Structure formats: C-alpha cells, structure tokens
Amino acid sequence: MSYSIIFETKIIKLSDGRSLHLDLSGCNNDTSGRSRDDWNGKIYTEDAFIEYAEGFMKDSKPAKESGGFDLKIGSRYCTMYDYGKHLLRMRKRAVTLEELINSGKYVSFNRIDSVTVFEDGKEIEMTMEEFDSYYYEKLYNGGIRYRIKYTLLENEKNIIEAFDNGNSVRIYISR
Numbered sequence: 001m002s003y004s005i006i007f008e009t010k011i012i013k014l015s016d017g018r019s020l021h022l023d024l025s026g027c028n029n030d031t032s033g034r035s036r037d038d039w040n041g042k043i044y045t046e047d048a049f050i051e052y053a054e055g056f057m058k059d060s061k062p063a064k065e066s067g068g069f070d071l072k073i074g075s076r077y078c079t080m081y082d083y084g085k086h087l088l089r090m091r092k093r094a095v096t097l098e099e100l101i102n103s104g105k106y107v108s109f110n111r112i113d114s115v116t117v118f119e120d121g122k123e124i125e126m127t128m129e130e131f132d133s134y135y136y137e138k139l140y141n142g143g144i145r146y147r148i149k150y151t152l153l154e155n156e157k158n159i160i161e162a163f164d165n166g167n168s169v170r171i172y173i174s175r
Helices: 046-057 080-092 097-102 128-138 156-164
Strands: 004-013 019-027 039-044 071-073 076-078 107-119 122-126 145-152 169-173
Touching: 004 080, 004 097, 019 046, 019 169, 039 046, 039 156, 039 169, 046 080, 071 080, 076 080, 097 107, 107 128, 107 156, 122 128, 156 169
Parallel strands: 004 071
Antiparallel strands: 004 019, 019 039, 071 076, 107 122, 107 145, 107 169
C-alpha cells in the first residue's frame, strides 16, 4: 500500500500578509522528502490557506474514530481530517522568514533558472518543466548527465516574486 508521509511542515508569515506553506514530504515507497533540500512551497492568502486546510477535513474523520489511516505525519498514522487539523495548528506557529533564519537553521531559497543536459557531446539548455519530461523519458535508457543553473534568492521580496511567477524553487532548511 502506498501512502504519503509529511516529514515536516513550516509556515512562514510574509510581510505582504500572505503565508508560505513549506512541507518536506514524500511517499512510503519513494525517496522524496528524505533530503533537506526537498521542501515544497506554495504561497496562500490567509483565507485560501484556511480553506485549503479545511478541505482535507471534509468527508473525513479523525484517525481515532475512523479506524484507518490515509497518510503519516512524522511517525503518526493520520487521516485527511488529522492533516487538516495539523495544518491549522502549524498556521498558529507561523514564523517570519527572519525568525526562521535566526533560529540557528541554515535556510536557502534558490530559483532554478535552467538545466543543461550533456548528451552526445552537446549541451542542451532546458527549462525545469522540459527537463522533467526529458528526465522521465530517459530515466530507464541509461544515465543522464546534467547541471542545474540557479540563482540564490537573497531576500523575501525575491522569494515572493519567484513563487508568484511560477518558478521552480529549491528550498534547503537544515535540522
């Protein structure tokens, strides 16, 4: 049986009043979320985040009542209802980007600008979306050599712009 695992969740209060929801997640039968640079992020308005979290709770019951589970949060087996509650609790624990950085953790946000693929003596420049398709097409046909070109996002304004523009962002947060 395959199920999602939420290893960590962080909510960052942005200066424009929105929130950046970060999660380190994967599946029980993949390697996603096991690396500190594998965070996913999405920006929400306060109302949109509450609606998102409450959406998990609709048509679901707490794990104690349902007798089953849909996913794990850390090592705890949970239902979608429990995940919605978890998100609402984490929203109350939200910190600013400055507070996260000053907590002693190393934090970096890098916008992925392009990917250079080395194939048959040529260098092929691709967007991240093009590379995703290429990667899965070539995955089982031998090795793939590539280099990711990225830009370090040095302030909150640049981080917000990257997310608002739909850029791929590599996020690293140390333990």
